[in-house]
Structures are given as structure tokens and as C-alpha cells.
Amino acid sequence: DLLVVASELCSNAVRMASGAARGVVLRARAEGDALVVEVQDDGVGFSGALPAADEVPALDKDDGRGLFIVQAMVDELDVVTSSAGTMIRCVKRCLFPETDPDPAPAPVPSSGARA
Numbered sequence: 001d002l003l004v005v006a007s008e009l010c011s012n013a014v015r016m017a018s019g020a021a022r023g024v025v026l027r028a029r030a031e032g033d034a035l036v037v038e039v040q041d042d043g044v045g046f047s048g049a050l051p052a053a054d055e056v057p058a059l060d061k062d063d064g065r066g067l068f069i070v071q072a073m074v075d076e077l078d079v080v081t082s083s084a085g086t087m088i089r090c091v092k093r094c095l096f097p098e099t100d101p102d103p104a105p106a107p108v109p110s111s112g113a114r115a
Helices: 002-016 066-073
Strands: 024-031 034-041 076-082 085-092
Touching (some): 002 024, 002 066, 002 085, 066 076
Antiparallel strands (some): 076 085
């Protein structure tokens, strides 16, 4: 799922970026039990609001499905636009099991012998 998310976001970013070196940046990192994917571009910025999660894109349009697909595949989606460009941050939770930092010691098996 996250390969599709990264592909969709990078595709959008490449189309919107200025074309300058380092105009598109992809970052991914683990945070607790989640994976965070961020794609940043130096384009003119994201125009418009994110589509509603239940708003299916028009079938007769050639574009407009990428963010709809991404929204359906992640737990969080944030868009930050500034004069420097756009950064989209996605979070997919429960990918990594959380570990107990101080697990209880395992019980010692009984040998069944009596002293």
C-alpha cells in the first residue's frame, strides 16, 4: 500500500515542482508502530481542499484520483502549503509491533525433579 502512496505523491510532486535540482524530496521513517511518508515539492503550492474521503472523483476526468487513492490507504493525511512549495505527510499505523521496553522475565520451566 505504501509503495502506491509514495508513487502517487511523487507523481503529483514531479508535475507541480519547478524542475530545479532537489525540487522534489521523498522522506520515509518509522515512528512507533507507524510509517510516515512525506513528499515535498518546490512548486506553486497545492490549490484547493483535499477531497472528502467519500467523494469519488469524476470518471470523465483524466486526473484527480491520486489524493483520493492516498486518502483511502493511510490513517492520516496532512497538506502544508507555503511560498516554498507543498509538503504532504501521510501516516500508516500498526505496521510495526510495539515492543515492551521492560518485558517481564520469562518463567523458568520446572524440571519436575524434587530436592
